[in-house]
Amino acid sequence: MSINWFPGHMAKARRQIEESLKKVDVVIEILDARIPYASKNPMLDHVIGEKPRVVVLNKKDMASKQETDRWINHLKAKGVYPIALNGKEQNALKKIENTVVEATQEIFDRMARKGINPRAIRAMIVGIPNVGKSTIINNIAKRKVAKTGNTPGVTKAQQWIKAGSKMELLDTPGVLWPKFEDESIGQKLSLTGAIKDNVVTLDDIAIFALKFMQQHHLDELKTFYNINIDADTEIVDIFDAIGTARGFKMSGNEIDYERVTERVIYDTRNAKIGQFTFDLAEDVE
Ligand code: G4P
Incomplete structure (x- = not known):
């Protein structure tokens, strides 16, 4: 609730x-x-x-x-x-x-x-x-x-x-109430489970999580999903790589993006990929 x-x-x-x-x-x-x-x-x-x-x-x-x-x-x-x-x-x-x-x-x-x-x-x-x-x-x-x-x-x-x-x-x-003035704050609150998923779209949360990890924790991301990506890989290609590695396919061999999205959110929220902090102290300073 x-x-x-x-x-x-x-x-x-x-x-x-x-x-x-x-x-x-x-x-x-x-x-x-x-x-x-x-x-x-x-x-x-x-x-x-x-x-x-x-x-x-x-x-x-x-x-x-x-x-x-x-x-x-x-x-x-x-x-x-x-x-x-x-x-x-x-x-x-x-x-x-x-x-x-x-x-x-x-x-x-x-x-x-x-x-x-x-x-x-x-x-x-x-x-x-x-x-x-x-x-x-x-x-x-x-x-x-x-x-x-x-x-x-x-x-x-x-x-x-x-x-x-x-x-x-x-x-x-x-x-007390959370912050809700800023999109990225909403994404972080959703990603960690502090607010309900339906406040922010799941796609946006997964994209946020993947971009964050691509930028700050590329090795953990690659190792966890066993994918071959680099710092410049387009986000849609990361979705494809994870979908392929996990066998998340629909009929016609299309990537099942919904399953990739849910998986990425679950794995990030539960610290399966690694222990990450999404607010950096240096940004606030
Ligand atoms: P609240 O009163 O502030 O609303 O939060 P609450 O204590 O209900 O905790 C929210 C969720 O966070 C719970 O998980 C709780 O077990 C988990 N949690 C609290 N402290 C820690 C911690 O230090 N580390 C970890 N890993 N988890 C923590 P839940 O899935 O909602 O419930 P449940 O699995 O405990 O049944």
């Missing part, structure tokens, strides 16, 4: 997140490590303001390690506390906890100086749909919380849940 984000939904989501923000010491923003730029809600910086922020580059297992390191450096320079994570991994809690403690150190030092008793660090998780918010909450709070990914904003009856010994989390994440 996906959300159709109407202006009313966005205003409501924003308002609810602003309300929740008042209750927390730190925000944990979840991004998809493959698209740290495209998976960011365009309003979030404004909404969060000066509140300490941990930025999780989630699904790191599917992203380029080298590029994730670059993004970490880029984010550190912006004054937030970034970590790369596989939200399903055992050590997710420790990693988030350590970073949350670091991000809120100043607040708690100040409280200690005023003689206020230490309490758990209060945090909330926010992000666009499908970046892994529920997975992370379930993992670090060691319980099954309802899947809320399809509700804009946050639901009303929120509760605190313990995550480790130092942290309390709001049990429902803040769900």
